[in-house]
Amino acid sequence: MTFVEPVSIDIEDALKPENKELEPDIYQSCHVVIAAAFGQMKITGSLDASLKASAMAAIACLDRMGVHLGWGDGKPSAILDQLRTDLAAYAQ
Numbered sequence: 668m669t670f671v672e673p674v675s676i677d678i679e680d681a682l683k684p685e686n687k688e689l690e691p692d693i694y695q696s697c698h699v700v701i702a703a704a705f706g707q708m709k710i711t712g713s714l715d716a717s718l719k720a721s722a723m724a725a726i727a728c729l730d731r732m733g734v735h736l737g738w739g740d741g742k743p744s745a746i747l748d749q750l751r752t753d754l755a756a757y758a759q
Contacts, residue, residue, distance in 0.1 A: 668696070669692045670692070670696050671689070671692050672696070672721065673700055673721055673727075673728045674724045676693060676728050678728055679731075682735050693728065694729070697725035697728050697729045697732075700718075700721045700722050701726060704721070704722035704754065708757060714757055719754060723754060723755070727751075729747055730743045730744055
C-alpha cells in the first residue's frame with residue numbers, strides 16, 4: 668500500500684478509469700487516518716488539530732468515493748455521517 672494523504676486527494680480525478688489502480692490505496696489510506704484519529708482520542712483523550720482535519724478530509728473522501736462508485740445505495744453513508752458528527756463535536 669502507498670499512503671495517500673486524504674487532504675491532497677482530488678477524488679474525481681483519482682477515480683477516473685485510467686487511475687483505477689489508486690482506488691485501494693486511497694480507500695486504505697482514508698481508513699488508516701480515521702482509525703488513527705479515533706484511536707488518539709480514545710488513548711490520549713486529545714486530538715491534534717492536523718489529525719482532525721485529515722480525518723475529516725478522509726471521511727469526505729470516502730463519502731465521495733462511495734457515491735462515485737455506487738457503493739450501497741449510491742448515497743452518502745450514514746456511518747460516515749456519524750463519524751463526521753462525532754469528530755466535529757470533539758473539542759479539547
